[in-house]
Amino acid sequence: MSKTKDNDISVEKYNFCGHTLSITMFKGSSLGLSAYVWGPAVVLCKYFQDQKIDFTGKKVLELGSGTGLVGILVALLGGHVTITDVSETLEQIEYNVDANIPVTSKHRSKVRALYWGTDHHDYPSDFDFILGSDIVYSPPQFPNIVETLLHCSNENTTIFFCTNMVARMGARDFHDEVIPKKFDSDHVFTDGAISIYKITRKCAS
Numbered sequence: 001m002s003k004t005k006d007n008d009i010s011v012e013k014y015n016f017c018g019h020t021l022s023i024t025m026f027k028g029s030s031l032g033l034s035a036y037v038w039g040p041a042v043v044l045c046k047y048f049q050d051q052k053i054d055f056t057g058k059k060v061l062e063l064g065s066g067t068g069l070v071g072i073l074v075a076l077l078g079g080h081v082t083i084t085d086v087s088e089t090l091e092q093i094e095y096n097v098d099a100n101i102p103v104t105s106k107h108r109s110k111v112r113a114l115y116w117g118t119d120h121h122d123y124p125s126d127f128d129f130i131l132g133s134d135i136v137y138s139p140p141q142f143p144n145i146v147e148t149l150l151h152c153s154n155e156n157t158t159i160f161f162c163t164n165m166v167a168r169m170g171a172r173d174f175h176d177e178v179i180p181k182k183f184d185s186d187h188v189f190t191d192g193a194i195s196i197y198k199i200t201r202k203c204a205s
C-alpha cells in the first residue's frame with residue numbers, strides 16, 4: 001500500500017485479486033468516518049481474494065461504503081454492484097468509481113443513497129450478496145440495518161459483514177444477539193479484533 005498526501009485529500013493504493021485500486025479520501029470535507037478506509041474494508045477485500053469468492057454476474061449491494069473500496073473491487077471482479085451510503089458521501093464514492101472502474105465495466109456499478117431503515121423500499125429484494133464493512137458501531141442504527149437487510153435479501157442472498165468487534169460499540173451484541181433473531185450467522189474469519197460473518201436468512205419452517 002502506498003500513500004500520497006495533499007492537505008485535505010489523501011490517496012492510498014491497494015492490491016487485491018490482481019487489481020491495483022487507487023482510493024482517494026476527502027479528509028478535509030465534513031465526511032467524518034466516511035473519509036477513511038477502515039480496517040474491516042481491507043480485511044473483507046483480502047478475504048474475497050483468499051477465498052476466491054466468485055462475483056461474476058452476481059447482483060451485489062454494498063451498505064455504508066464510505067470510499068467505495070469494497071464495492072469497486074467487487075465490480076472489478078465481475079459483479080453488478082450498487083454501492084450505497086448517505087448522500088454526502090456519494091461524491092467521494094463516484095470519484096473513486098471513475099478512477100478505478102474502466103469505462104467498459106462502468107455499466108456494472110451504480111452509486112446511490114441508501115439510509116438504513118429508510119430508503120430500502122426503493123431497492124429490490126433479489127441481491128445475491130449484501131456487503132457491510134465497519135457499519136456496526138451505533139446501537140440505535142441496529143434495527144434499521146436489520147430492516148434494510150430483511151427487505152433487500154431473500155433465502156438465496158449471502159450477506160458478509162466485517163466488523164471490528166473490540167473498537168465498535170455494540171458490535172458483539174449485534175452479531176451475537178440481534179442478527180441471530182432473524183438470520184443464520186457463521187463467524188467465518190478473524191484477523192485480530194476484526195471478524196467476518198457470513199449471514200443468511202433463516203429458512204421458513
Ligand SMILES: C[S@@+](CC[C@H](N)C(=O)[O-])C[C@H]1O[C@@H](n2cnc3c(N)ncnc32)[C@H](O)[C@@H]1O
Pocket residue numbers: 033034036037038039040041063064065066067085086089114115116132133134135141
Ligand atoms: C466507519 S464507516 C465505514 C466505511 C467503509 N465501509 C469502510 O469500511 O471503510 C461507516 C459508514 O457507514 C455510513 N453510515 C452511517 N450511518 C448510516 C446510515 N444511517 N445509513 C447509511 N449509511 C450510514 C457512513 O456514512 C460511513 O460511510
